[in-house]
Amino acid sequence: MKQLNFSWPYRLTWQSKVGPAAWLGPSTADSLYGLSRLGYRHAILIPVAFTLDHIETLYEMDVEYCTEVASKAGMVTVRRSQSLNDDPAFSQGLAELVLDHLRRGEPCSKQFMLRCPMCTNPSCERTRKFIMTQKKRLHDWTNVHLSNNLYA
Structure with a gap:
């Protein structure tokens, strides 16, 4: 990408806040809404801290963010990159x-x-x-x- 002088905008976001205590931010959901407000209609989620498929990737990211939040935010396509698993x-x-x-x-x-x-x-x-x-x-x-x- 560097040789092509091309880059994708990216944001480091956080997820899985539980309870009323303050959590790290910005949240993935808030970031998707923010991207939509800026005119972006497509996004890919790359869960760098999750190397294996589990409940947070399979449900929270794939269902909640890629489907539900994406739809509410007016995004056309939001997908999660494949996990490394047993590569x-x-x-x-x-x-x-x-x-x-x-x-x-x-x-x-x-x-x-x-x-x-x-x-x-x-x-x-x-x-x-x-x-x-x-x-x-x-x-x-x-x-x-x-x-x-x-x-x-």
């Missing part, structure tokens, strides 16, 4: 990430250890600390399995 290239990529961490003896990426901007949730810090305590266990396990040549 061989996706599965191989995940396996390579795991193997890379095992070979390096690192329980997670450096990026994972960064605190999200404005995050004050104490459970995030506890999670990061727990993962770092697993470094020695991972190192010991990896040495045993490397010496047994269980993965090359």
Whole structure:
């Protein structure tokens, strides 16, 4: 797309708000209404956080957003991109990430250890600390399995 000097407008949106508490925004539904007000009649939803089909993709996105909200908003076509599910290239990529961490003896990426901007949730810090305590266990396990040549 870059070589063609072409780009599609896109928005990062959020879904699955439950209850009266504030949630992340903008919502997917509000964004579809907003696109319609701007004259857009077609949209594709790409659920980057959902790699597998489940209730939120199959019902919330496919039925509620792609059908019900799209119709109410006056959109002609709203579709969800296909989930990765058990795609061989996706599965191989995940396996390579795991193997890379095992070979390096690192329980997670450096990026994972960064605190999200404005995050004050104490459970995030506890999670990061727990993962770092697993470094020695991972190192010991990896040495045993490397010496047994269980993965090359």
